[in-house]
Amino acid sequence: MITALESVEKPETHYCFETLALHAGTTADPVTGAMLTPIYQTTTYRQEAVGKNRGFKYSRSENPTVSALERRLAAIEDAEFATCYSTGLAATSALLLALLKSGDRVVSSQAVYGGTVRLLRQTLAPFGVEAEFVDTADGDALVKALQKRTRLVFIETPANPTLKLTDIELASSLAKQAGALLVVDNTLLTPALQRPLDMRADIVLHSTTKFIEGHNATVGGALITRDANLHEQFLFTRNTIGAIQSPFAAWLTLQGVKTLPLRMARHCKNACRVAQFLESHPRVTRLAYPGLQSFPQFELAQRQQKAGGALIAFEVEGGVGAGVRLMNSVRLCALAENLGAAETIITHPVSMTHGSVPPSQRAAAGITDGLVRLSVGLENPDDIIADLEHALEASAKGGLS
Numbered sequence: 001m002i003t004a005l006e007s008v009e010k011p012e013t014h015y016c017f018e019t020l021a022l023h024a025g026t027t028a029d030p031v032t033g034a035m036l037t038p039i040y041q042t043t044t045y046r047q048e049a050v051g052k053n054r055g056f057k058y059s060r061s062e063n064p065t066v067s068a069l070e071r072r073l074a075a076i077e078d079a080e081f082a083t084c085y086s087t088g089l090a091a092t093s094a095l096l097l098a099l100l101k102s103g104d105r106v107v108s109s110q111a112v113y114g115g116t117v118r119l120l121r122q123t124l125a126p127f128g129v130e131a132e133f134v135d136t137a138d139g140d141a142l143v144k145a146l147q148k149r150t151r152l153v154f155i156e157t158p159a160n161p162t163l164k165l166t167d168i169e170l171a172s173s174l175a176k177q178a179g180a181l182l183v184v185d186n187t188l189l190t191p192a193l194q195r196p197l198d199m200r201a202d203i204v205l206h207s208t209t210k211f212i213e214g215h216n217a218t219v220g221g222a223l224i225t226r227d228a229n230l231h232e233q234f235l236f237t238r239n240t241i242g243a244i245q246s247p248f249a250a251w252l253t254l255q256g257v258k259t260l261p262l263r264m265a266r267h268c269k270n271a272c273r274v275a276q277f278l279e280s281h282p283r284v285t286r287l288a289y290p291g292l293q294s295f296p297q298f299e300l301a302q303r304q305q306k307a308g309g310a311l312i313a314f315e316v317e318g319g320v321g322a323g324v325r326l327m328n329s330v331r332l333c334a335l336a337e338n339l340g341a342a343e344t345i346i347t348h349p350v351s352m353t354h355g356s357v358p359p360s361q362r363a364a365a366g367i368t369d370g371l372v373r374l375s376v377g378l379e380n381p382d383d384i385i386a387d388l389e390h391a392l393e394a395s396a397k398g399g400l401s
């Protein structure tokens with residue numbers, strides 16, 4: 001018997017977020033009673049007769065462990081449908097290949113993950129897909145961009161790495177008026193902190209590599225929607241391009257999701273403490289954290305996010321040289337490319353995650369050469385602050401550059 005929690009349909013009983021994160025999409029194994037959904041490490045499935053199978057035929061199309069994760073991710077975004085992919089960018093690729101054809105146009109936030117920009121500019125442009133990158137935080141700029149016929153509006157809010165916000169409700173109503181679909185990359189906040197589908201977005205995209213799995217152990221992606229027709233197109237495209245997630249990565253992600261509500265709450269609490277410390281430090285010249293009143297879009301953050309999130313963007317006195325010295329001087333924080341892990345990660349977007357974004361787009365989006373991105377982890381915040389304090393001191397020593 002399928003219970004409400006296993007069902008891909010909306011649960012009849014509306015469980016709370018924490019309960020869904022733990023239980024939705026899985027039940028004890030019917031053969032052994034094993035609590036955890038097994039890792040179905042198999043390519044194929046024995047069929048009872050020609051044309052008679054149990055819903056699984058070949059693991060490039062679907063796999064029971066991946067399906068369990070899909071049911072869980074759909075449930076926590078309050079949606080009916082999810083498809084999981086080998087990486088976040090595989091999810092973006094499937095999305096764009098499923099919905100666009102030559103001559104179609106995408107309007108995207110100017111500040112988005114660098115790989116998304118590279119995919120649109122370098123891989124899809126030669127196939128005749130046009131992308132315009134605009135400041136989607138500016139309603140007038142979005143209205144103007146949508147005057148040309150557009151198929152898809154792609155926003156990332158908060159944007160990686162500037163943390164600039166886009167008003168999701170406004171973007172969805174403008175997209176709808178223009179006959180375009182709205183996609184929200186919800187990687188930086190997760191459904192624990194932001195629910196784009198409730199704000200009338202059509203599709204939510206995740207790099208599950210980040211907070212969803214949360215332990216720096218897997219790469220993965222997901223597309224989530226309430227629209228059966230869109231879901232069918234994603235399933236078809238995922239199969240044709242062969243971009244499904246592996247069962248082991250899906251299994252690890254299923255375990256990670258269980259603690260998502262707890263982790264996000266602690267990430268936010270720690271990030272708020274660290275942001276307050278940095279903001280009051282004399283060597284920090286510019287700081288963006290959506291949970292602080294000083295954040296230029298604080299009112300919008302309060303309206304569409306449950307909390308400020310785990311990311312902080314800042315610059316230090318002495319420009320690029322000092323920023324680089326700071327990143328080279330941390331001991332506890334890891335200088336690395338990822339974000340959203342249990343461990344605190346510090347990143348130099350211009351030389352790392354956003355290196356492939358053209359300098360003119362970086363400049364327009366406010367991704368300056370001295371920008372430092374901090375993904376605050378789950379360590380004791382006193383230890384993170386002590387590490388940053390020491391690195392800020394060390395960053396001053398090389399003089400101004």
Ligand SMILES: Cc1ncc(COP(=O)(O)O)c(C=O)c1O
Nearest residue numbers: 087088089113160187207209220
């Ligand atoms: C906001 C955002 N979206 C998508 C991606 C791409 O995800 P992946 O690295 O899993 O391919 C990233 C990666 O950093 C990201 O930060």
